[in-house]
Structure formats: structure tokens, C-alpha cells
Amino acid sequence: xxxxxxxxxxxxxxxxxxxxxxxxxxxxxxxxxxxxxxxxxxxxxxxxxxxxxxxxxxxxxxxxxxxxxxxxxxxxxxxxxxxxxxxxxxxxxxxxxxxxxxxxxxxxxxxxxxxxxxxxxxxxxxxxxxxxxxxxxxxxxxxxxxxxxxxxxxxxxxxxxxxxxxxxxxxxxxxxxxxxxxxxxxxxxxxxxxxxxxxxxxxxxxxxxxxxxxxxxxxxxxxxxxxxxxxxxxxxxxxxxxxxxxxxxxxxxxxxxxxxxxxxxxxxxxxxxxxxxxxxxxxxxxxxxxxxxxxxxxxxxxxxxxxxxxxxxxxxxxxxxxxxxxxxxxxxxxxxxxxxxxxxxxxxxxxxxxxxxxxxxxxxxxxxxxxxxxxxxxxxxxxxxxxxxxxxxxxxxxxxxxxxxxxxxxxxxxxxxxxxxxxxxxxxxxxxxxxxxxxxxxxxxxxxxxxxxxxxxxxxxxxxxxxxxxxxxxxxxxxxxxxxxxxxxxxxxxxxxxxxxxxxxxxxx
Amino acid sequence: xxxxxxxxxxxxxxxxxxxxxxxxxxxxxxxxxxxxxxxxxxxxxxxxxxxxxxxxxxxxxxxxxxxxxxxxxxxxxxxxxxxxxxxxxxxxxxxxxxxxxxxxxxxxxxxxxxxxxxxxxxxxxxxxxxxxxxxxxxxxxxxxxxxxxxxxxxxxxxxxxxxxxxxxxxxxxxxxxxxxxxxxxxxxxxxxxxxxxxxxxxxxxxxxxxxxxxxxxxxxxxxx
Numbered sequence: 001x002x003x004x005x006x007x008x009x010x011x012x013x014x015x016x017x018x019x020x021x022x023x024x025x026x027x028x029x030x031x032x033x034x035x036x037x038x039x040x041x042x043x044x045x046x047x048x049x050x051x052x053x054x055x056x057x058x059x060x061x062x063x064x065x066x067x068x069x070x071x072x073x074x075x076x077x078x079x080x081x082x083x084x085x086x087x088x089x090x091x092x093x094x095x096x097x098x099x100x101x102x103x104x105x106x107x108x109x110x111x112x113x114x115x116x117x118x119x120x121x122x123x124x125x126x127x128x129x130x131x132x133x134x135x136x137x138x139x140x141x142x143x144x145x146x147x148x149x150x151x152x153x154x155x156x157x158x159x160x161x162x163x164x165x166x167x168x169x170x171x172x173x174x175x176x177x178x179x180x181x182x183x184x185x186x187x188x189x190x191x192x193x194x195x196x197x198x199x200x201x202x203x204x205x206x207x208x209x210x211x212x213x214x215x216x217x218x219x220x221x222x223x224x225x226x227x228x229x230x231x232x233x234x235x236x237x238x239x240x241x242x243x244x245x246x247x248x249x250x251x252x253x254x255x256x257x258x259x260x261x262x263x264x265x266x267x268x269x270x271x272x273x274x275x276x277x278x279x280x281x282x283x284x285x286x287x288x289x290x291x292x293x294x295x296x297x298x299x300x301x302x303x304x305x306x307x308x309x310x311x312x313x314x315x316x317x318x319x320x321x322x323x324x325x326x327x328x329x330x331x332x333x334x335x336x337x338x339x340x341x342x343x344x345x346x347x348x349x350x351x352x353x354x355x356x357x358x359x360x361x362x363x364x365x366x367x368x369x370x371x372x373x374x375x376x377x378x379x380x381x382x383x384x385x386x387x388x389x390x391x392x393x394x395x396x397x398x399x400x401x402x403x404x405x406x407x408x409x410x411x412x413x414x415x416x417x418x419x420x421x422x423x424x425x426x427x428x429x430x431x432x433x434x435x436x437x438x439x440x441x442x443x444x445x446x447x448x449x450x451x452x453x454x455x456x457x458x459x460x461x462x463x464x465x466x467x468x469x470x471x472x473x474x475x476x477x478x479x480x481x482x483x484x485x486x487x488x489x490x491x492x493x494x495x496x497x498x499x500x501x502x503x504x505x506x507x508x509x
Numbered sequence: 510x511x512x513x514x515x516x517x518x519x520x521x522x523x524x525x526x527x528x529x530x531x532x533x534x535x536x537x538x539x540x541x542x543x544x545x546x547x548x549x550x551x552x553x554x555x556x557x558x559x560x561x562x563x564x565x566x567x568x569x570x571x572x573x574x575x576x577x578x579x580x581x582x583x584x585x586x587x588x589x590x591x592x593x594x595x596x597x598x599x600x601x602x603x604x605x606x607x608x609x610x611x612x613x614x615x616x617x618x619x620x621x622x623x624x625x626x627x628x629x630x631x632x633x634x635x636x637x638x639x640x641x642x643x644x645x646x647x648x649x650x651x652x653x654x655x656x657x658x659x660x661x662x663x664x665x666x667x668x669x670x671x672x673x674x675x676x677x678x679x680x681x682x683x684x685x686x687x688x689x690x691x692x693x694x695x696x697x698x699x700x701x702x703x704x705x706x707x708x709x710x711x712x713x714x715x716x717x718x719x720x721x722x723x724x725x726x727x728x729x730x731x732x733x
Contacts, residue, residue, distance in 0.1 A: 357637045366635040370617055370628055378618040382603045382611045393603045395616065400591045403612040418706045419579040419605035421647060461699045486699040491570050506602065508697050509567065509575040509646065 001107040003133065003151045005088060005140070006162035007080075010101025012041040014080035015070050017144030018251045018269055026051065026067040028060045033072070040072075079250065083143050083277055085243035090280030091136050096155075096238035102162075104155050106238055126170055133168045142276045144269070152177070154235055160185055174232035179205030186229040192222050204230050247274045247285070248339035256295050256332030260324055263292075263333060264317075267324075270338040271316040278311040278342060285311055285340035290320060293335035300329060308360035309343050315361040316340075322365050326372035357400065367398070389470055389478060390496075390505070391422060418508075420494060426503035427454050431495060447483055447495060454504050457487040484508075527669075542640055542674050544577060545584030549715050553689060557581075557640070561688035562665055562675045566718065567646055571697035573713045574646050574678050579605055580710060581676070585640060586610040592640040593617065593632045597625035598647035605706070622652035626660055633667040633675065644678045653683060661686035682718060690719035 007013055012029045016022060026046035030037035039055045049064030057069045077100065084103060088095055094106035107113055113128055133149045140147045150161025152171040160181055161169040171177045181204045183196050201207050207215070208230055215223040228234065249270040257263050267290075278285060286309040292300040304319055320338075357363050370379045380395030429452030433445040444465050449458050464483035471477045481497040482505075492508035541556040541563075550556050557563045567574030578594070583606070585592045591613040594601060599618040603611065615638065619625040622645065629643045645653060665686035668675045677684050684690070695713045702709070 359637060362635060363637040366631050366637070369631050373627055373631070374617060374619055374624055378599075380616065381614055382601075382616050384603060384608065384611070390604060391602075395618075398591075398615050400613060403591070404609045416607075416706055417602075417605050418702050418709055419575045419602045421575050421600040422602050424599045463699060463703055484699060484702055490696060490698060492697060492699050492702060508571050508699075508702055509573065 001113070001129075001151060001153060002155045002158040003092070003105040003107055003136075003149060004098070004155065004158040004162040005084065005103040005105070005136070006148045006150070006159070007084070007101035007145055008148065009041050009043075010080070011072050011077055012043065012070075013101075013145050014076040015073050017076075017080060018249070018266065020144070020269075022068055026064050027070055028055075028057070028067050029070050029072055030057050031072045037071075073252075075250070079248065080143075080145060082243060082246065083273065084140060084145065084147075085241065086247070086277045087139050087143065087280040088136070089243050090139075090282070091132070094238060095241055095243070097241050098155075098159070102159065104158065104238055107151070126172065129170055130168065133170065137168060139276060139280060143273050154231075154233065155238065156229065156234060156236075157232055178230055178232050179203065179208065181230075183207055186226045188226060189222060192219055192226075195219065243281075245281070245283070245342050246339070247277050247283075247342060248337065249273055250291070250335065250337035252335045253333065256334050257336075258332045263324065263336065264321060266336055267320050267338060268313075268317055270336075271313040271320065274338065274340050275311045275313040275316060278340065281342070282344075283311065283342035284309040284345045285316060286343040287341040288316060288319065289337075289339040289341070290323070291335075291337035291339075292329065292333050293337075294329055294331040295334050296331035298331065300327070302327075306361065306364070308357075308364075309346065310361055312361075318365050319361070319368065322368040322372070326368075363398075387470055388468055390468070390480075390482070391424075420506035421509045422506050423454070423504060426496065426505045427452060429454070429456075429495070429502050429504050431497070431502040444481065447485060450485070450487070450493075450495065450502070450504075452504060454507065455487055455489075455491040455493050457489055457491075459485045460488050461486040542581070542590075543584055543588075545580040545587075546577065546710055546713065548713070549577065549691065549693075552691060552715050552717055557674045557676055558688050559674055560669050560672045562661070562668060562677060562684060562686055563689040563691070564682070564684040564687035564719075565676060565678045566680070566682050566690065566692040567678060568680055568692070568694070569696075571695065573693045573695040573697055573709070574644075575600075575602065576697075576706065576710050576713060577693060578642065578644065578678065579706070581642070582606060582614060583610055586613045590639060591615065592642060593638040595619060595625050595628045595632065595641065595643045597622055597643065597645040600644070600647050622648045622656065626656065629664065629675075630667075633664060633671065633673055636671045636673070638673070640674045640676070642676045642678065646678050646680055648680075650680070653679070653681075656683065658685045687719060690717070692716045692718055 012027065015029060016027060024045060026049045027043045028039040028046050028051050029041040030039055036056055039051060039053055039060050042051050046064060046067050049067060051060045051064050051067055060067050060069065081097065085095060085097065088103055088105060092105040092107055092110060096104040098104045113132060129151060133151065137147055137149055148162045148165050148167060150158045150165055150169045150171065152158035152161050153174050157171055157174045157178065160178065161171045164181060164185055183201060183204060186204060188196065196207065207226065212223065212227045251266060286306055288304040288306065290302045290304065294300065302323065304323060306319065367379060377395065381398045382393045383396050385392040385394065429450050431447045432449040434448045446462055447459055450456060462483050462485040466482040469479035483495045484492065485495055486492045493504045494506040496503050496505045541559040543550050543556040565574060565577060582592065586609060593615040595617045597619050599620060601616060617628045619628060625643060625645065629641060632638050632641050661684045664675060682690060693713055693715055697709060701712060
């Protein structure tokens with residue numbers, strides 16, 4: 001048993017699948033590759049409006065004022081083909097790309113369609129096959145493409161069934177079905193078609209009744225081709241293809257986009273279709289690559305890591321939405337692209353007492369919102385630098401599930417400093433040092449008074465100095481002197497002196 | 510006489526919106542996150558209120574609120590959990606915490622009070638973080654005065670519905686929707702700094718300002 005997926009007006013569908021706004025409108029497709037682009041595909045509404053094949057765009061617009069002219073896009077056709085192949089691969093691993101918009105599937109050996117009756121009787125497989133075809137059609141419609149599906153005992157019969165059906169055609173009696181087809185189904189040449197019309201031959205059955213030898217005597221070698229095309233039993237090996245594991249959607253915009261809303265509308269479709277394709281292949285997305293091409297020619301690329309790989313369109317879209325809310329571009333956007341790196345879904349068994357994030361994707365989205373609110377460099381898990389410099393740290397993305405076990409490297413309690421409240425930035429202050437009786441002011445003389453916005457007055461107690469320095473071998477060498485002091489008003493602060501300049505770095509609390 | 514249908518509907522609506530207020534009296538408050546300071550834990554009846562707001566008032570200099578924050582962080586890390594700290598004035602002392610403790614901290618460094626409130630709102634809605642600390646101790650008083658009381662009630666609704674624990678550190682009593690309010694009233698001096706954090710924590714003194722009465726469901730006692 002074989003099945004054929006036939007996408008009518010494939011070039012037109014490929015261009016319009018990201019433009020639901022023009023659905024139902026008269027649309028004509030011209031090929032910009034020719035010197036004078038002419039209409040070669042059109043929607044039914046355009047046909048009703050008077051547009052004809054071979055007209056130039058100007059002629060088509062003269063005939064039908066509302067007609068929307070679109071250029072053929074080989075890139076979009078390739079993307080649509082890949083999308084359908086990926087989806088079809090989830091239904092049968094044996095695929096052939098028979099032609100543009102035509103894919104043949106070998107259904108032999110599919111367990112889903114196998115006879116499960118144990119008594120050896122031959123149950124009717126049609127309901128199972130119909131359900132299978134219905135599911136496939138629904139999934140492909142999710143990609144924004146209309147498809148006709150035909151099944152039959154040979155690829156040829158299945159192809160005829162797909163091309164001449166309205167939706168799904170399951171052929172059980174192949175000779176009778178073939179005989180009922182119009183002669184045009186065999187795609188005869190114009191000359192032979194006119195001869196057959198003059199003879200009054202309308203259907204394939206009438207043609208076959210004439211006999212192959214007799215017909216060949218009168219029509220020549222083409223008669224053999226017609227009989228081969230009408231054969232209900234000829235099997236041929238399929239040229240199997242394997243879909244690439246590339247999940248990408250892109251669109252060149254007709255008009256530059258300046259606001260977020262239309263962009264989100266597009267990305268909603270992209271995430272839905274990519275999610276659909278990933279699901280068909282059994283993948284999840286672990287990274288999203290967003291590409292925005294600007295009118296100025298600049299390209300904005302963003303890579304979004306998904307903490308908990310998923311193919312849920314809402315989760316993917318939520319990440320993009322949050323990210324784009326903080327994106328500002330210098331010029332309008334003329335092209336959008338979205339690609340997902342596929343990964344196998346992770347199966348993980350949580351332990352009973354493990355504290356894990358309930359929804360890592362939601363958490364990632366919240367982090368993105370927090371970054372947009374306070375700045376990307378102000379949200380995260382602190383990690384101290386490998387330096388003795390006070391208050392030297394960097395913020396890393398939180399990774400609670402892989403946090404080191406507690407208690408393994410805990411410092412000795414006596415060595416742990418007393419927590420204070422840091423002032424960032426440190427507040428400049430004026431400090432008066434103790435004057436030794438003898439020779440002038442010592443460099444490490446004890447501070448005796450300070451005056452500043454946070455604390456001021458006579459210093460009653462002080463601890464220090466603690467001198468530290470580092471990176472003396474580099475241009476950003478640092479050296480400092482620290483004192484913990486208590487004023488007469490019982491304010492306990494940490495003073496730091498760098499290059500003779502005093503600051504209050506922390507207060508005791 | 511049976512109650513009129515509108516009153517029944519109203520009661521049902523209120524019960525849905527404020528489930529804890531209309532719940533039958535519980536034998537005791539739900540046990541919360543221990544802070545790791547015995548005197549404070551016993552005062553709070555085990556720790557921070559689960560699904561409620563606890564306000565820690567640390568007025569004046571050297572009150573000890575930063576010590577409480579670090580003790581809580583260590584305790585949370587010890588229990589293998591994690592917390593989010595919304596640092597209203599970017600004053601968290603990274604040097605005073607160990608690396609494995611810091612690994613369980615999500616630190617949001619804010620510059621203004623409204624930033625901190627928005628960040629807290631986002632975290633409470635996220636539902637991934639079981640414990641959120643909002644530290645407003647060093648935020649300017651004029652910014653704190655502008656906080657609408659409705660914000661605290663909104664936070665209260667969020668933590669109640671999501672089962673989150675929220676600790677707010679303030680320089681003065683200001684969280685109207687707080688289920689528990691404790692004042693830390695220590696006067697830390699240089700001698701205690703030199704003695705080390707363990708001695709400092711032992712010397713902290715706390716006073717309960719507001720608490721839910723045990724077993725009383727929704728009754729509250731105000732003090733101070």
C-alpha cells in the first residue's frame with residue numbers, strides 16, 4: 001500500500017502559508033526569474049476575477065483590481081517541502097519526493113496499519129487507513145498547507161487518487177478507479193489529447209478498451225506511456241529521501257515592520273509550525289535562533305537557550321515575546337527568521353525530596369523579564385571572583401538543579417566575616433587620621449574622625465588597618481587599606497582608602 | 510430561615526477569593542521555613558509563614574537585619590532549597606556567604622523601590638521560587654512612603670494562592686498585609702563585629718509586633 005501527498009498549487013501555497021491575511025483574496029503568482037514575469041498560478045478568487053494564466057502582472061491587475069501579486073519563492077518552496085517531509089516522516093519512514101508538492105509514502109509494514117486480527121480473516125483496513133490519513137492531513141494543515149491524500153496498491157494509483165480527490169481518497173478497487181479517471185489524468189500531449197477528444201474518448205477506461213497494440217499503431221510510442229500511466233499493478237522502487245533535521249521558518253516581509261505586534265503575530269505562526277514539525281519527528285527544541293534583518297541591511301541575531309527543552313508553541317513563543325519586549329532596532333524589520341536546534345526529549349526521574357523548579361521555561365521567562373526590568377547584568381546567581389579583592393563577583397545564570405551539595409566546602413565558622421550592608425557605589429567621605437606626636441602623618445595612622453553624608457563624627461573605636469592589593473602585574477592593579485570604625489553615634493561602618501581617597505564601603509547592620 | 514441566594518453567592522465568592530480567611534480554624538499555623546536563629550524561629554512558631562508575608566522591621570543602624578538575611582540564606586541552602594533576594598538598594602554582602610550558599614541564591618539587584626516591587630511581583634507570579642525576600646532596608650524613606658498599601662495586599666493574595674513565602678525587610682513598619690511582623694532591635698557595635706557572626710547572631714533581640722493567634726484562623730493581635 002502506498003500513499004501520496006499532493007499539495008495543489010504548491011508554489012502558491014508555499015508563498016501564502018505565512019500570510020493568512022490574504023486567504024480568500026484573489027492572488028496571482030508570477031515568476032520573477034523570467035524577463036517578463038507572467039502569472040503561472042492563481043487562487044480560485046483570482047480566476048473568478050478574470051485573471052488568466054500567462055498574463056503579465058499589469059494585465060492581471062487590469063482584469064482584477066483587487067488581485068494581490070506575489071513572486072514565486074524557491075526558498076519558501078524548499079522550506080515548505082522540508083516541513084511536509086518532516087511531518088510525513090513521522091507517519092512513514094519510507095518517503096519519496098516525487099515532485100514539487102508531491103510526496104509518496106510506502107505504507108508497507110507499518111504496524112499501525114497492519115492486520116491485527118488473530119483469526120486470519122482479512123478485516124477491512126479502510127477505517128484504520130482513513131483515520132491515519134485524516135491525522136496526517138490535520139498535521140499538514142497545521143503547517144498552513146492544504147493537502148490531498150490518496151492511497152492505493154501502487155504509487156501510480158495513489159498519485160492518481162491524490163491528484164483527483166477533493167481531500168482523502170482511499171482506493172481499494174484500483175482497476176475500476178483508474179478506469180473512471182478522465183483521460184487528462186494520464187497527462188497526454190496536447191496533440192494526442194485533441195485526437196482522443198475527436199474520437200470521443202473521455203475516460204481512461206474507454207482508452208484502455210481500445211487496446212494497447214491498436215492504439216500504438218495509431219498514436220505511436222506515446223500510447224505505451226499512456227498505458228503505463230494507467231497501469232494499476234506496476235510497482236516501482238521509490239527514491240527514498242530522509243528529511244533534514246533543520247527546523248527553520250523565515251519570511252521576507254512585504255512591508256517593513258516597525259512595531260512589535262505584527263512581528264509577534266508572525267512568530268506565533270512560526271513557533272506553532274516549528275512545534276508541529278518537532279512533534280512529528282519526536283524532537284524538542286533546546287535553542288532558538290531568531291534572525292531579524294533590518295531595512296538598513298543590518299542583521300540582528302539572537303540565540304535563546306531553552307532551559308527545559310520543549311516543543312510547546314506557547315512556551316517557545318513566550319520566550320520570544322519576553323525577549324523582544326526589550327529589543328530596540330535602529331531600522332524597520334524587513335525579514336524574520338526563526339530556527340530551532342532539535343534535541344531528544346530528556347527523560348528524568350526526580351527524587352522524592354529534590355527541590356526542582358516547577359516550570360523551568362516559566363522561570364527562564366521570568367528571568368528574561370527581570371533582566372528587562374533591572375538589566376541583564378543585575379540578575380543571577382553571584383559567584384565570587386578568584387581574587388582577594390573585596391566585593392569582586394560576577395552574576396551567572398541560575399542553575400539550582402546542579403548547585404553543589406551544601407556543607408562540602410563550608411568555611412570554618414571563625415573565618416567567616418560578619419555580614420554587612422554594602423554600599424554600591426561606595427560613598428565618598430572625609431577622614432581625619434591620628435597625628436603622631438613625632439614625624440608628621442603616618443600612612444597607616446588610625447582614623448579619628450570622619451565626615452560624610454552617611455556617617456560623621458568622632459571615631460570612638462577602630463579596627464584595622466587591613467591592607468590588600470592585587471593584580472600589581474597588570475594595568476588594573478589595585479591596592480587598598482580598610483578600617484572598621486565606630487563613631488560616637490554608634491554607627492559602625494567600613495572605611496576604605498584607595499590612593500588617598502576615603503570611602504564608606506559598607507555599614508554594619 | 511434560609512439565607513437569600515445573593516448572600517450565599519457572596520459568601521461563596523469570598524470563600525473562593527480568600528480561602529484562608531474562610532477556612533475552618535486550623536489547629537496551628539502551617540510550619541514555614543526555619544531561619545536558623547533559634548530565638549527568632551521560636552518567636553515565629555517555627556519559621557517564616559508558608560503562604561504568607563512576614564515583615565522584619567530593622568529600624569536604625571546596626572539593627573541586625575542583614576544578619577537575619579544571611580542566616581536565612583544559609584538555612585535555605587542547608588535544606589537544599591533556594592531563594593530569590595530582591596535587593597532594593599543593592600546592598601547584599603557577597604563576601605559574607607560561602608560559594609555553595611550563593612549557588613542557591615537568585616539575586617536581583619535593584620536601584621529603586623519601584624523596581625524592587627515590580628521584580629517581587631514577577632517572582633511571586635512565577636511560582637518556581639518557594640521563598641522570596643524583599644529587602645528594602647536601605648531604600649530612601651521618601652520612596653518607601655510612596656508605596657501604595659494595595660501592593661502589599663496584592664502580594665498577600667499572590668503568596669496565599671501560590672503557597673510562596675515572602676519575607677520583607679523594612680526600616681519601619683509599613684507592610685499592611687503582613688501576617689507576621691517582627692522587629693529586630695539590636696544595636697551592633699564594633700566589638701560584636703570583631704567577635705564574629707555567630708556571636709552577633711546570638712546577641713540579636715527580637716520583638717513580635719503582629720501575629721496570627723494560634724488556632725484562631727484569621728484573628729490578629731497587634732502589639733507595639
